[in-house]
Amino acid sequence: MRIIRTKNYEEMSRKAAAIIAAQVVLKPDCVLGLATGGTPVGTYKNLVEWYNAGDLDFSEVSSVNLDEYRALPVEHPESYWSFMHRNLFDHVNIDPAKINLPDGNNMDAEAECARYDAVIKAMGGVDLQLLGIGHDGHIGFNEPSDAFDLGTHCVDLTEETIEANKRFFNSKDEVPRQAYTMGTGTIMNARKVLMIVSGRDKAEIIKKAFFGPVTPQVPASILQMHPDFVLVADEDALSLV
Numbered sequence: 001m002r003i004i005r006t007k008n009y010e011e012m013s014r015k016a017a018a019i020i021a022a023q024v025v026l027k028p029d030c031v032l033g034l035a036t037g038g039t040p041v042g043t044y045k046n047l048v049e050w051y052n053a054g055d056l057d058f059s060e061v062s063s064v065n066l067d068e069y070r071a072l073p074v075e076h077p078e079s080y081w082s083f084m085h086r087n088l089f090d091h092v093n094i095d096p097a098k099i100n101l102p103d104g105n106n107m108d109a110e111a112e113c114a115r116y117d118a119v120i121k122a123m124g125g126v127d128l129q130l131l132g133i134g135h136d137g138h139i140g141f142n143e144p145s146d147a148f149d150l151g152t153h154c155v156d157l158t159e160e161t162i163e164a165n166k167r168f169f170n171s172k173d174e175v176p177r178q179a180y181t182m183g184t185g186t187i188m189n190a191r192k193v194l195m196i197v198s199g200r201d202k203a204e205i206i207k208k209a210f211f212g213p214v215t216p217q218v219p220a221s222i223l224q225m226h227p228d229f230v231l232v233a234d235e236d237a238l239s240l241v
């Protein structure tokens, strides 16, 4: 595990974007595992800037997103499909046929999870997986539990996650209660994992996840065992370690 300490959110975003850009330059047909949430917005902004400057080409890149809300219309502004298009896909030359997210509108959870795992397998796995971390240590929507989930599965969001995500909706009642998420096993199988974290409010969980025991009660802690895990975090997020 490597830790890259940055001064602030902007520097975290630039460093993370540089790592993703290097992946795209070195392997133009790579598989990028992508994340949503507040944290990656700045990272995607840098990638769009470098694409506009002619420094990046996404034409051969494939993407798989970590997760998607269940039963939220895909065109809803807070679906992860919408988030990804608004923040990245609409602004670069990625081939729409190479974009993959779980289909939150397929209500047959078993079939949808099996389909998504098959998609990831057919692509040969993930080259670089981008991750944020929840205050409870979740990665994707892998919430604290008694065991690590291997493949894509349907989850009930915890009260803490619903609370954290209500800022994106008009009210807490509008936050979907379930999601499909890539499993911890798939994340661990990514050849490189890049986590980005910013802010004092994440300092406790960073200490717990990466300087405490590996346990499914803190899902991100398993990344301590990943052979190529890079944590890019700002001083505030690293203030307790």
Ligand code: PGA
Binding pocket: 036, 037, 038, 039, 040, 131, 132, 133, 134, 135, 138, 139, 140
């Ligand atoms: P955030 O979410 O980037 O909005 O803090 C991170 C996460 O829940 O994984």
